[in-house]
Amino acid sequence: MTVKALQQISTGRNGVGAFILQCKKMDIHYCDWAGSSRGMNGFIKSILPQFAAAHPQIEFTVSPRPSKHPIIVGHYINGREKAICVRNMEPLQILKKAELLRDASGEKLKRVTKPVQSINDSVRGVWSPYHGNGMQV
Amino acid sequence: MKRLRPSRWTGQLLLAGAGSGGRYGCASRRPAQHLVALSSSSSSSIRSQSSAAAAAAAQEEELAYDGTDHERFPPLDRIRPADTSYPSPAPERALQSAKLAALHARLSLSPKIPLQTLARTLVDASADGNPQFNNSNLAFVGQTLINYHVTEWLMVRYPRLPMSIIFSAMQGYAGDKPLHQVARSWGIEPAAAPGGEVDPGLLQFSAHKPGVSLVKFGYKRTEAEYLEKFKWRRGISSRIVFDDDFGQTVKATPGSEAEQSLEQQDGEEGEEGPVPVMQYGNADTRSAAETAHAHAVRATVGAVYAHCGREAVKNFIKSHILSRTLDVSKLFMFKSPTSELATLCAREDFEPPVARLLSETGRASRTPVYVVGIYSGKDKLAEAAGPNLDHARWAAAMNALKAWYLYSPGENVRVPSDMLSEGAKPWEPAHIDIGEVISR
Structure with a gap:
């Protein structure tokens, strides 16, 4: 037996094969007394039902947070969470924030300078100084 | 049917x-x-x-009044x-x-x-x-x-x-x-x-x-304990026959022993013994x-x-x-790649492999690089670079073996279960190899 096997684990890439939405839960907190929640209360009454129905893969919880500003918290598959304070916002502005949380991957925000990341081998191969005709100096 | x-x-x-x-x-x-x-x-x-x-049954139980305003704060989950x-x-x-x-x-x-x-x-x-x-x-x-x-x-x-x-x-x-x-x-x-x-x-x-x-197929070997204890060797054939789908020995004993212990635990539940420390x-x-x-x-x-x-x-x-x-290709580990490649060439009626130095640089320096190619007759099987001649030759032999073992008919090959769908095209036989290289 000259060939022995090493052990490696396959790595998944979301969207190659199946796509899993990374936002798994959204907590929506409001206060039914404070003025900063006026927009949030309107959002919960008028927009949230359609938004929740359009995203069955996200678990929504609505709960009061008395005497506090309204917030939306997104929970992600990687275990992180993102919270956005939506005080004094209009319902449509809050919808934008909810969409932002829905589309986020849950990773920390970082500057993307190389828009394509890949685990595949380079098609062209790695440049080698020992091959080719070389260059006369 | x-x-x-x-x-x-x-x-x-x-x-x-x-x-x-x-x-x-x-x-x-x-x-x-x-x-x-x-x-x-x-x-x-x-x-x-x-x-x-x-x-x-879910509706019959009413929640007892405990002072909370249930209209304003409805219970989260009725259990x-x-x-x-x-x-x-x-x-x-x-x-x-x-x-x-x-x-x-x-x-x-x-x-x-x-x-x-x-x-x-x-x-x-x-x-x-x-x-x-x-x-x-x-x-x-x-x-x-x-x-x-x-x-x-x-x-x-x-x-x-x-x-x-x-x-x-x-x-x-x-x-x-x-x-x-x-x-x-x-x-x-x-x-x-x-x-x-x-x-x-x-x-x-x-x-x-x-x-x-x-949840596992597999035969529990009678010598299972000794396999780990004395590092006994298991051949590939016996792994295919006895062990589970991954070639690992079946260890746990689901069945009689575990069931008995569960039943014992059930009996003890009523007595409320000391809670074991969980780690x-x-x-x-x-x-x-x-x-x-x-x-x-x-x-x-x-x-x-x-x-x-x-x-x-x-x-x-x-x-x-x-x-x-x-x-x-990262799963392979070769023990003696050159002799295995020689066996492979003999088996396939290729000319015996010969390693040739293709290029080199810095032979007298601290970091020399040698590029070695392996040839069988006029065909170049593989090449590799290494910091000394032996390493480059071994790496080239490994590349040649990997090129052989990792032959693939294509990315979107048909698998036998494709034939189960209705209206499938007639099956073209898949490539079946005669087997891996067995060297002395």
């Missing part, structure tokens, strides 16, 4: 006999009779998979007091779980798969020992399907892989570790501890009490968690098969498991 309709078999997943209300052993042998009994009575001590049975006495949540509570509905939608499962079955896939045998309420049956079906599809795909895609590499690649795609990662990527969260009051959308397992789940975060609990997550994935695959059939489960496995990336 009459077509089988697996979707009609799934009734039993939802309609487990009511006799299973008693914990272990007294599984129902008279399902029809029990169903009649269920629809008429709503005794809270009867546990069943049917949602119709307990719908009435019957009897539910907490069960080892896993009652199946009818699956319909109320937001987490479970979200998981169902997140995996884009067909509406044919009811939430009760999905809830059952999340109950590990270590949480609930009753096979009518845990996922061991579904996980068994799922693991056979996953292993079948992964094996046939590997065999057709890389027809020349040595058996040890196939085992390793199988482990890399369908073993506990990769499936654990799949479960995590689905957003399956474990419950802190299993119990009847837990949200059915959480994965339930016990890290301390091993479950009785027959978390050690290798055992981690592997228990890994296995439980993997079984949940297998059970989900089994549920897809049971409710939606063969084609659906094939697509599900393809999109969630086979679509993952594993670089098979």
Whole structure:
């Protein structure tokens, strides 16, 4: 037996094969007394039902947070969470924030300078100084 | 041949006999009779998979007044007091779980798969020992399907892989570790501890009490203990015959011993002995968690098969498991690549391999580089660069062997199970290799 096997684990890439939405839960907190929640209360009454129905893969919880500003918290598959304070916002502005949380991957925000990341081998191969005709100096 | 309709078999997943209300052993042998009994009575001590049975029972209990304004702060989850006495949540509570509905939608499962079955896939045998309420049956079906599809795909895609590499690649795609990662990527969260009051959308397992789940094929070798103790060698042929699908020895003894210990525990429950100190975060609990997550994935695959059939489960496995990336060329470890390459060339009637120095630089420096090519007659088999002549030659021989072993007829090869779909094109025989190189 000259060939022995090493052990490696396959790595998944979301969207190659199946796509899993990374936002798994959204907590929506409001206060039914404070003025900063006026927009949030309107959002919960008028927009949230359609938004929740359009995203069955996200678990929504609505709960009061008395005497506090309204917030939306997104929970992600990687275990992180993102919270956005939506005080004094209009319902449509809050919808934008909810969409932002829905589309986020849950990773920390970082500057993307190389828009394509890949685990595949380079098609062209790695440049080698020992091959080719070389260059006369 | 009459077509089988697996979707009609799934009734039993939802309609487990009511006799299973008693914990272990007294599984129902008279399902029809029990169903009649269920629809008429709503005794809270009867546990069943049917949602119709307990719908009435859920409404009968009113919550006691404890000073809270229930109109303003409605209770989050109505749990019957009897539910907490069960080892896993009652199946009818699956319909109320937001987490479970979200998981169902997140995996884009067909509406044919009811939430009760999905809830059952999340109950590990270590949480609930009753096979009518845990996922061991579904996980068994799922693991056979996953292993079948992964094996046939590997065999057709890389027809020349040595058996040890196939085992390793199988482990890399369908073993506990990769499936654990799949479960995590689905957003399956474990419950802190299993119990009847837990949200059915959480994965339930016990890290301390091993479950009785027959989820593996394989023969338990009588010499199993000595294999590890004395590092006995197991040949590949005996691994194929005796061991499980990944070539690993079957270790645990699901069955008689574990069942006895469970029964003992049940007897002790009433006496309320001292609670054992639980240790978390050690290798055992981690592997228990890994296995439980993997079984949940297998059970989900089994549920897809049971409710939606063969084609659906094939697509599900393809999109969630086979679509993952594993670089098979990194699984090889050669002991004597040059002699193996010489044997291969002799076997295939090639001219014996010769290593030739193609280029070099810095021979007298601290970091020389040699590029060595391996030729068989006029054909260049492979080449590699290395810091000394021997290393470059070995690396070149390894590249040549990998180029042989990793021959692939193409990325989108047809697998035998493609023929099962209706209207499939006639089968063209797949490439079957004569086998790996056996050197002295």
